[in-house]
Amino acid sequence: MLTSLPHLGTEEAQTGRVVRFSDYQIEMAHGAGGMASRRLVEGLFAPLFGGTLLTPLTDAATLEIGGMRLAMTADGFVVRPLEFPGGSIGELAVNGTVNDLAVSGARPIGLLTTFVIEAGLPGAVLERTTRAVADAARRADVPILGGDTKVVEHGKADGLYITTSGLGVVDARVSLSAASVRPGDVILLSGPIGDHGITVLLARGDVDLDASLRSDTRSVWPMVKRLIAAAADGLRWMRDPTRGGVATSLNELARDASVGVVIFEDRVPMRAPVRGACELLGLDPLHIANEGQFLAVVSSERAESALAALRSVPGGEEAAIIGEIRDSPAKTLLCLAPYGTARLVDMLVGDPLPRIC
Amino acid sequence: MLTSLPHLGTEEAQTGRVVRFSDYQIEMAHGAGGMASRRLVEGLFAPLFGGTLLTPLTDAATLEIGGMRLAMTADGFVVRPLEFPGGSIGELAVNGTVNDLAVSGARPIGLLTTFVIEAGLPGAVLERTTRAVADAARRADVPILGGDTKVVEHGKADGLYITTSGLGVVDARVSLSAASVRPGDVILLSGPIGDHGITVLLARGDVDLDASLRSDTRSVWPMVKRLIAAAADGLRWMRDPTRGGVATSLNELARDASVGVVIFEDRVPMRAPVRGACELLGLDPLHIANEGQFLAVVSSERAESALAALRSVPGGEEAAIIGEIRDSPAKTLLCLAPYGTARLVDMLVGDPLPRIC
Numbered sequence: 001m002l003t004s005l006p007h008l009g010t011e012e013a014q015t016g017r018v019v020r021f022s023d024y025q026i027e028m029a030h031g032a033g034g035m036a037s038r039r040l041v042e043g044l045f046a047p048l049f050g051g052t053l054l055t056p057l058t059d060a061a062t063l064e065i066g067g068m069r070l071a072m073t074a075d076g077f078v079v080r081p082l083e084f085p086g087g088s089i090g091e092l093a094v095n096g097t098v099n100d101l102a103v104s105g106a107r108p109i110g111l112l113t114t115f116v117i118e119a120g121l122p123g124a125v126l127e128r129t130t131r132a133v134a135d136a137a138r139r140a141d142v143p144i145l146g147g148d149t150k151v152v153e154h155g156k157a158d159g160l161y162i163t164t165s166g167l168g169v170v171d172a173r174v175s176l177s178a179a180s181v182r183p184g185d186v187i188l189l190s191g192p193i194g195d196h197g198i199t200v201l202l203a204r205g206d207v208d209l210d211a212s213l214r215s216d217t218r219s220v221w222p223m224v225k226r227l228i229a230a231a232a233d234g235l236r237w238m239r240d241p242t243r244g245g246v247a248t249s250l251n252e253l254a255r256d257a258s259v260g261v262v263i264f265e266d267r268v269p270m271r272a273p274v275r276g277a278c279e280l281l282g283l284d285p286l287h288i289a290n291e292g293q294f295l296a297v298v299s300s301e302r303a304e305s306a307l308a309a310l311r312s313v314p315g316g317e318e319a320a321i322i323g324e325i326r327d328s329p330a331k332t333l334l335c336l337a338p339y340g341t342a343r344l345v346d347m348l349v350g351d352p353l354p355r356i357c
Numbered sequence: 358m359l360t361s362l363p364h365l366g367t368e369e370a371q372t373g374r375v376v377r378f379s380d381y382q383i384e385m386a387h388g389a390g391g392m393a394s395r396r397l398v399e400g401l402f403a404p405l406f407g408g409t410l411l412t413p414l415t416d417a418a419t420l421e422i423g424g425m426r427l428a429m430t431a432d433g434f435v436v437r438p439l440e441f442p443g444g445s446i447g448e449l450a451v452n453g454t455v456n457d458l459a460v461s462g463a464r465p466i467g468l469l470t471t472f473v474i475e476a477g478l479p480g481a482v483l484e485r486t487t488r489a490v491a492d493a494a495r496r497a498d499v500p501i502l503g504g505d506t507k508v509v510e511h512g513k514a515d516g517l518y519i520t521t522s523g524l525g526v527v528d529a530r531v532s533l534s535a536a537s538v539r540p541g542d543v544i545l546l547s548g549p550i551g552d553h554g555i556t557v558l559l560a561r562g563d564v565d566l567d568a569s570l571r572s573d574t575r576s577v578w579p580m581v582k583r584l585i586a587a588a589a590d591g592l593r594w595m596r597d598p599t600r601g602g603v604a605t606s607l608n609e610l611a612r613d614a615s616v617g618v619v620i621f622e623d624r625v626p627m628r629a630p631v632r633g634a635c636e637l638l639g640l641d642p643l644h645i646a647n648e649g650q651f652l653a654v655v656s657s658e659r660a661e662s663a664l665a666a667l668r669s670v671p672g673g674e675e676a677a678i679i680g681e682i683r684d685s686p687a688k689t690l691l692c693l694a695p696y697g698t699a700r701l702v703d704m705l706v707g708d709p710l711p712r713i714c
Contacts, residue, residue: 025479026476027476028508044483044484045506048490049490049494049501061467063467065422066422066423066424070524072467072502072522073469074431074503074522078509110429112418112522113431114431114433114520115433116433116473116518116520119382119384120382120383122381123382123383126401130406134406137406144406145429146430148520149387149397150434151387151388151711152518153385156515158509158510158513167420354510355509355510
């Protein structure tokens with residue numbers, strides 16, 4: 001995910017110099033997509049880069065060029081292990097970037113991949129990864145335009161890191177922003193949550209659990225495209241809930257839009273092995289990373305047509321309306337369970353599952 | 358530098374599957390920009406990504422969008438140490454990407470930076486690096502549109518790696534390609550070579566040499582812009598000679614254009630400390646990396662106006678015509694020294710100075 005800078009203080013942005021980041025050293029949590037990441041982005045990157053920022057950023061930056069609106073994004077991939085059921089760093093590096101463009105309403109038109117490789121990586125692993133990138137790009141119907149390769153000494157990387165940048169053309173019918181979200185709007189989710197995070201966790205072998213799960217890594221553009229066609233005039237906001245999961249994305253929405261976000265626990269699609277693993281390990285599935293799902297907020301008038309559109313796409317059969325936007329409690333995510341219990345769910349703090357993507 | 362795929366075999370590109378890379382494991386040389394890098398790119402990346410390639414690649418990929426020609430590039434930076442006289446990884450990450458766009462004839466309009474950080478990196482180092490990125494972007498007059506941040510465990514990176522992607526608008530007057538280079542054309546160089554590579558080498562402290570040198574890291578766009586204005590109709594080819602140095606860039610030109618490239622050793626600008634260090638260490642300055650210079654081939658009619666244009670830009674006073682294109686010996690770089698001695702200079706083989714950028 002592109003770092004999100006939704007609340008750029010204009011003073012910092014203009015003076016370009018008011019840094020408020022005093023953490024003594026960088027910890028894993030700074031890369032987890034939750035509270036520490038936000039502190040790093042808002043305290044250090046936003047003030048320093050703010051003076052030159054063209055647009056407030058969400059998943060991709062947008063630019064007007066030659067009368068067209070372009071979206072551009074960049075994502076680093078450091079997943080461990082490199083290969084896991086359902087995919088590898090290669091698929092993630094394509095789909096993660098394609099999805100950041102897609103949830104910005106942009107059709108992906110080109111990718112660049114940069115490999116930082118540890119000396120000693122077997123040539124066969126590099127070949128498999130490169131094939132995975134090529135195949136995922138072909139499935140997502142987006143060309144790999146090129147890239148760069150750097151090699152560092154043995155022990156100075158963990159096999160292979162990939163950074164992918166992507167360019168897309170924003171659909172002219174789409175106008176997305178947290179600010180346009182209104183009480184009464186509904187929240188859609190494209191499919192079951194947690195498959196990617198739990199799959200990678202189990203693939204590490206640190207936990208003695210066996211479950212038939214696969215990463216959900218895929219391009220969500222086919223679903224987004226159908227959603228835009230069906231409900232563009234009611235489409236307010238989209239996000240792919242990767243690091244930090246659904247809870248972090250919806251907390252950011254609640255803060256950025258100053259609304260209350262309410263979800264109904266029993267409407268959130270989830271596979272039994274994910275539910276079971278989370279219960280055993282004390283994890284909240286709402287914090288688990290996904291790599292092939294997205295959240296959308298649409299007006300209540302467009303809710304049913306939007307849901308029908310998502311469900312009509314192969315792989316979208318489990319899409320659901322999982323919640324709604326309310327006036328209050330503002331800036332929070334409330335999760336309502338059957339029988340009337342309610343709990344506040346915060347964004348991810350710390351990082352129970354580092355290097356998930 | 359974006360990986361260069363100039364000789365994409367069409368069969369491989371169309372079938373997308375004929376991999377000819379059988380190296381048992383990845384070595385430092387695969388990232389050095391010389392022979393092994395070319396083997397990796399031509400044997401693995403080109404066949405697999407070729408099926409989706411839109412354009413033959415040089416320093417940046419170009420795309421037609423909305424009637425405009427855009428250039429897009431991505432570069433990984435893994436320099437060691439992170440800071441050195443005259444700059445840091447932060448300046449390189451901006452200028453290296455800006456320069457790849459510039460030598461594609463493109464005015465840079467936006468950058469994205471992705472940080473892969475090792476846990477334990479002092480917050481102060483990250484702050485200095487981020488300021489270096491911001492300041493270099495301001496000097497190069499290009500906005501940082503956003504980026505991504507990932508953190509890996511202590512021991513799984515070397516402080517900090519940065520990948521930068523950049524978007525630019527290609528000047529409509531420019532048409533660059535190795536294929537357009539003709540015997541009789543002249544070769545220009547923007548200034549003295551080797552400052553960056555030797556500065557970083559000395560900053561590592563492995564060599565007991567003291568020299569007052571600074572990295573030449575800077576944006577070359579102001580010089581390129583002036584060159585385009587003065588000689589666009591005679592401008593054939595440009596390249597920034599980073600990894601692998603001037604010799605590797607000119608060897609690639611000789612092969613891609615099937616011409617002989619001849620340079621005159623005594624016309625290649627070089628500072629005394631670079632010459633001295635290279636003599637002591639047995640390095641060829643033509644193989645040393647530069648981060649603020651570029652090579653250009655222009656028609657002989659435009660040679661003098663092109664040189665005058667470069668020299669009129671602050672920092673371009675030492676620009677020189679260093680050689681010429683000939684019919685033969687084809688596909689080689691010949692370096693002529695005073696008193697009539699001649700030597701063939703190949704592209705870099707192996708990597709005497711790893712992680713220079």
